[in-house]
Amino acid sequence: NAGVTQTPKFQVLKTGQSMTLQCAQDMNHEYMSWYRQDPGMGLRLIHYSVGAGITDQGEVPNGYNVSRSTTEDFPLRLLSAAPSQTSVYFCASSTRDRGKMNEQFFGPGTRLTVL
Amino acid sequence: GESVGLHLPTLSVQEGDNSIINCAYSNSASDYFIWYKQESGKGPQFIIDIRSNMDKRQGQRVTVLLNKTVKHLSLQIAATQPGDSAVYFCAERVGSASKIIFGSGTRLSIRP
Numbered sequence: 191n192a193g194v195t196q197t198p199k200f201q202v203l204k205t206g207q208s209m210t211l212q213c214a215q216d217m218n219h220e221y222m223s224w225y226r227q228d229p230g231m232g233l234r235l236i237h238y239s240v241g242a243g244i245t246d247q248g249e250v251p252n253g254y255n256v257s258r259s260t261t262e263d264f265p266l267r268l269l270s271a272a273p274s275q276t277s278v279y280f281c282a283s284s285t286r287d288r289g290k291m292n293e294q295f296f297g298p299g300t301r302l303t304v305l
Numbered sequence: 306g307e308s309v310g311l312h313l314p315t316l317s318v319q320e321g322d323n324s325i326i327n328c329a330y331s332n333s334a335s336d337y338f339i340w341y342k343q344e345s346g347k348g349p350q351f352i353i354d355i356r357s358n359m360d361k362r363q364g365q366r367v368t369v370l371l372n373k374t375v376k377h378l379s380l381q382i383a384a385t386q387p388g389d390s391a392v393y394f395c396a397e398r399v400g401s402a403s404k405i406i407f408g409s410g411t412r413l414s415i416r417p
Contacts, residue, residue, distance in 0.1 A: 194348075221403055232394060233349065233407040240403045248404055280348050292339045292398055294405060296348025 191216050194297035196281050202303045203271040211266040211300050213281030220286040222264040223248070223294065224256065226277040233280065239264055240286075271304045278302070313392060315412040324382040326411045328395030331376065335397035338371060339405065340380045343392045352380070352393075382413075390415050 197212045215222065223238040225248075235248030237256040245256050253275060255267040264283075268275060278301050282294040318324045330338065337356055341349035355362040355369045355378075362369050368381040378395050395408040 223405065225407070232410050235404055235406055238404050246404070249406065282348070291403075292337050292354040292405065293351040294341075294349070296350070299348055 193217065194281055194283055194295050196279075196297035196300050198300060199298065200301050202305065203268075204305050205272060207271050209268055209271070211268070211279055211281075211302070213264045213266065213297060214262050215264075215281075215283040215295070216262065217283060217285070217295065218261060219283035219295070220261070221284045221291065221294075222258065223282045224254070224264070224266045225280045225282065226250065226275075227280060227299075228277050236266065236279075268302075273304045276302060276304045313410045313412045315414055317414045317416055318385050319416050320385060320387060322385055324380075324385045324389065324413055326380045326382075326393045326413065328378040328380075328408055328411075329376060330378060330395065330397055330408060332397055332399065332406075333373075333376070335399055337398040338369070338378050339396040339398065340367075340369060340378075341394045341396060341407075342389075343394065343410075345391075349394060354398075385413075385415055387415050387417075389413060 194215045220241045224236040225233040227233045234250045239245045239258040242261050278299045280299050281297045284294045337354050339354040340352040343349045353364045360371050366383045370379045392410045392412050394410045396405050398405050
């Protein structure tokens with residue numbers, strides 16, 4: 191299993207540009223989440239999904255859109271990039287099985303810089 | 306390396322000693338409390354969780370304690386090793402929702 195994969199690893203955008211961060215998992219996990227991590231701030235939840243076709247907002251959803259058309263993929267779209275969105279973005283997935291649903295598996299992250 | 310954690314508190318421990326990492330939480334409705342470990346340049350990695358109706362849970366070399374009276378969570382690592390060097394985050398699974406919210410982090414540094 192490849193686990194959770196994220197592309198790209200690095201990205202530089204100009205203010206106002208849009209782009210999509212890709213996330214895919216091959217573990218057939220129902221739950222998927224997007225977090226951002228700023229220096230000294232820990233991880234903040236952007237959006238999450240409990241299954242295909244279902245998404246919900248996290249702590250900091252403004253400026254981001256998500257969709258979940260398949261179990262495997264959970265892309266994060268930046269609508270109009272701003273310097274405040276410079277961060278490291280992590281995607282995570284976990285199973286719905288009650289005993290293991292807290293065991294989120296994280297991808298390697300995408301380091302985004304907005305100029 | 307990872308630039309995360311410039312302002313995180315640091316706990317320095319002698320190799321072989323026990324480490325205790327603390328976390329305060331605010332949401333009384335949380336169903337589970339969780340500890341993650343993040344090594345430099347990597348995503349977080351699940352360590353252990355505890356349900357809100359428990360006060361102690363043990364894993365391999367780790368123990369999590371939950372004190373709901375004072376809303377305090379701690380992670381104890383026995384016989385700390387160089388490979389334990391990382392940033393440790395506590396997190397909460399909010400009751401009816403399925404979202405996991407991260408709390409504060411602590412950088413664990415091991416002295417040889």
